[in-house]
Amino acid sequence: MSKISRIKGFFDLFPPESTAYVFMEETARDIFSRYGYQEVRIPVVEQTELFARSIGQETDVVQKEMYTFPDRKGRSITLRPEATAGVVRAYTDSPLAGTGNVSRLFTFGPMFRYERPQKGRTRQFHQINVEVLGEDSPWSDAEVIIMLWTYLRALGLSKLDIELNSLGCSQCRPAFHQALKQYLQGVDHDGLCSDCQRRMSTNPLRVLDCKVPGCRDLVMDSPRINQNLCENCEIHFERVVSMLDKAGLNYHLNPNLVRGLDYYQRTTFEVVSHDIGAQSSVAGGGRYDGLVRALGGPDVPGIGFACGMERLAMLLGQVNQKPQDFYLAVLHEQAMDKALLLAQRLREKGFSGEMGFQVKSVKAQLRQANKLGVKTCLLLGIDELNKGEIQVKDMATGVQRGVSQDDVEQALGLNIKAKNNNYLRNG
Template sequence: MSVTSIKGFADMFPPESDAFTFMEAKAREVFGRCGFVELRTPIVEHTELFCRSIGEETDVVQKEMYTFPDRKGRMLTLRPEATAGVMRAYIQSARHTQEPVSKLFTTGPMFRYERPQKGRMRQFHQINCECLGSSSPYTDAELIVALMTFLQEIGLRDLSLKMNSLGCPSCRAAYKKALIAYLEGLDTELLCDDCKRRMHTNPLRVLDCKQEGCKSLTAAAPTILDYNCPDCRQHFDVVLRMLDAAKVPVTLDSCLVRGLDYYCRTTFEVVSGAIGAQSSVAGGGRYDGLIKQLGGADIPGVGFACGMERLALLLPQREALRPDFFVVAMGQGTQDAAFGLVNSLRRQGFAGDMSHAGGSFKSQMRQADKSRARFCLIIGEEELAQGKVSVKNMLAEGKEQHSVPMAGVAELF
């Protein structure tokens, strides 16, 4: 083959494409029930938007974005995540002047230049929900319950919800100080190279390091929850209480630190033990300062993103849809009648097919079987002459078959 797809960019045929359609439909249904409306934003944005929202120092911005100049030299970027574009659209449309709280749902492809591996593509797909305009902890809880309901309704089990509270800018600063003091008190030579650097630039990320050495060193580190100020603590307590009331099991994880700079207070992540190294299937949190930081009003928000490729790896196998019929045409002049019958049935809302290539009777019967249709509709010269169709139930064991008028076939379904 001369031209192939780009590394990390996948084609999807059934059953994978069916799985994606299914997930999107379920998401619209579940989140729609929870009051979310669908927002579609462009795939390409000004590069600056992502630098300002995700954070200039993050890995995503530093080395993972698809950034390029357009024909007039303006720097554009293929969105690496959805939240920034949603915020931009929200601010640009002055949505907050039309409604006090906006609940927005969006889905589509995202792009990051990373090394592909299981559950990680360069073009990947996310389902996103953002709730803007409410700082209530009930909003955090509602969003998380909606997410867990969605995951349950697409058939996922054995997921765990990890939660943490990063506090507000002021109490987080106090925690950072304490954490740095703790880290400096350790034998820092035992930390990995990344963590030696990170402990000053972004000390919270040291907690999230996967290296065994770092893990054991940080096991006794001060916990961010202990440093949450009374307001933050109370906020988080209400969230946890509401999740408990909603029977959503939660695991507190003081090491859960999100990779994007804009998060504060509630953060959460849904992980699976069953899909390899890329185990995080959904993640999100509160980002109260983000809209203001992007030039909008001082409006709070919470949201999450859900990785569809990773969900697809966990999705239980679903049986493919069974068509209602397959028409077999045999003999002179039968193909026109068969073509008409297929169209008529399809217009009545039934699903089915026929072979346009003809072929032997046996060949057409094999196609009928392969299509998994419930009924095989046979039109031969004899049937044609009588205006009838022989109907064979393909799911029955024996040779059950009977003849019905062509106009009355649909009644059998």
């Protein structure tokens, strides 16, 4: 029978790669909770209309990249290509939408887009998402960006740049759209890719988002949205920028930063790295006032961001799992029952470790303990069993001593000295 292999663009994650994802998630829980955020879980599958209405019919995501199929009742459903729409849908379905309070939410999970797999881009990818619903203050925008930067620094990342822009609002954007359309009518259409030739009339803002070099060159001298902001948007953006200056964050104003989804308005931002190739964006987001109302909820503002975990993992390098506290080596079959109960007792006291279920030589057992990187090896043979003792070997110093089985927790604790609850990162 032939082997069944994984699907192209989908990947299995084993340690140490999977350890990096655990590290990113646990760090996010720690940092975000300091700002009052709560974790939510949302479905992987949603109605297709949710993404068509939120992301935008003319985006590449909806046009080309979604995994969409009918269910058994003929309803069109889609594997989520991003999380914001799902969080907003969950918010409108919940009692949160009627409280009038600000909701600070975050979530993790896989997303799905059918695109060409390449370094840092897969068909199943993972994101960390943050959403703030019910707050339109520019200081809220600044705090979200500051929190994102704090999180990335907590991961140990520093060689990153923040790009910042304002996309205006429903009042000032139409005039900019018209100016951009007029500009695009005057460029060499043959120099634009087929997608941008279509976008010129349907959604000209998407032309600015195109990554094709020829298209980017042609829009280099196009009108700038930041030169067409209404007074309210201009004041809002100035306050965001001022707050980031006071917080000491370095950023670059990028007037062509429009993001890839239609729901963004006013403040938009990206965090980019120059160390991972062409797919340089590792995080990004912005304000999406009006999205909740467009999806059937109350008219509340929102802002959020998403971090691409695959790209962050490329920057993190290898993340080492916290070493276990002990390895329990069984040297005689008659000691197996006692060893299993002793290992369980230690775990219930807060220690971590494993035991070998095959009776092997002391040398082989110590080799396994070294391979696992444990701090202490416990050896239990027939002599120790009869005496009610256990051998405790410090793997760093090689010192070995016999202690009473009743005192093994104390001996193990003294040998470990201090339990390190953080993951150690190399590279």
